[in-house]
Amino acid sequence: MIETIVLDIGETIIRDDRYWASWADWLDVPRHTLSALVGAVVAQGRDNADALRLVRPGIDVGAEYRAREAAGRGEHLDETDLYPDVRPGLTALCRLGVRVVVAGNQTRRAGELLRDLDLPADLVVTSGEWGVAKPHPEFFRRVLDVADAAPSATLYVGDHPANDVFPAKAAGLRTAHIRRGPWGHLWADDPDVVGAADWRIDSLTDLAESLEE
Template sequence: MKCIVLDIGETLVRDDRYWALWADWLAIPRHTVSALVGAVVAQGRDNADALRLLRPDIDIGAEYRAREAAGRGEYLDETDLYDDVRPALAALRELGVRVVIAGNQTVKAAKLLRYLNLPADFVATSGEWGCAKPSGEFFARVLETAAGAAPWEIVYVGDHPANDTLAASAAGLRAAHLRRGPWGHLWADEPMVVEAADWVIDSLYDLIDIVKQHQMV
């Protein structure tokens, strides 16, 4: 096992602020937005459908740009990280594993993540690559970041069944489904996830034990 690649939203970063900022921008109560996000997750739909339920005619890209122009745009800081992120990623690097962060996020999100100076060897987002999960093109780019590691020597870690676990497995990578966030919790025990995932984990700390076990073989 030579490379661990991590999703971003609800793997490294909590989505609380993301949805709260959208709620405030649209002048919708935060609990309403949260409830609709939960509803679309339960239906297996895209998260953005929560916004479309609120505003059927919404142009999400245009609204995103308007938020940025108004100074109320995307933002990340240390408080958005899950508590296990820094120590777990640092421990993985100490074990000699290449740590990559790659997920479906904007170009700005990539800049914000780099500013946080996480213990990772490489950071990229779908916005930078021009392709997104669950496409094969995205996972081909993931392979390029792995510094020569073969697909079976790479573990992709994420919370989303279709975008992360199933897509990584289909690309020939090993997959760790993280029981975190609404997608991660709700879908962790689904047969399709259990079958596709090499591991179902509750914390990024679990990756440390997984790597150590493979190093002993």
């Protein structure tokens, strides 16, 4: 029985459109160019930040991030960045009586912005706040610390096989792969993903309905 559901952030509950568009504007390249490069590095199994390094070789991503913040062009999240099924999906999960945690690879600032949205979740936390990121096993040890449930009773939901499904499975958690965003669509029917995911879903409301059955 699932007691706690932990959800990834980027392309699971929030769209990354604004994130990459803002980087393209900051680096003064067409948005489509950077978007296409993100897709290319994803298909190659590389870090998506490599798209920024292709646009500007030698870039210090952390330094540029701080420069954006200082210029008033830093991270921003609002209701329009949420996928439309997020609030109804999380609400439905809460009604099932499970603990709902949002935990993914994001900055400290993103954590603050997400908490300001007052999502129907028991906890929102980011890798930037923990000081460790997926797919490192320590991230999933932290997940279990806040899950308040055994690994077999904890379900991790995400779109990225290498960052979400496979390392969560290796940590003993149950897993759900969501088909959305570039990673979710690209690897949705990959045999390894199909074999590792306990659930394969198209939306968070799908997940709530599946768990209710």
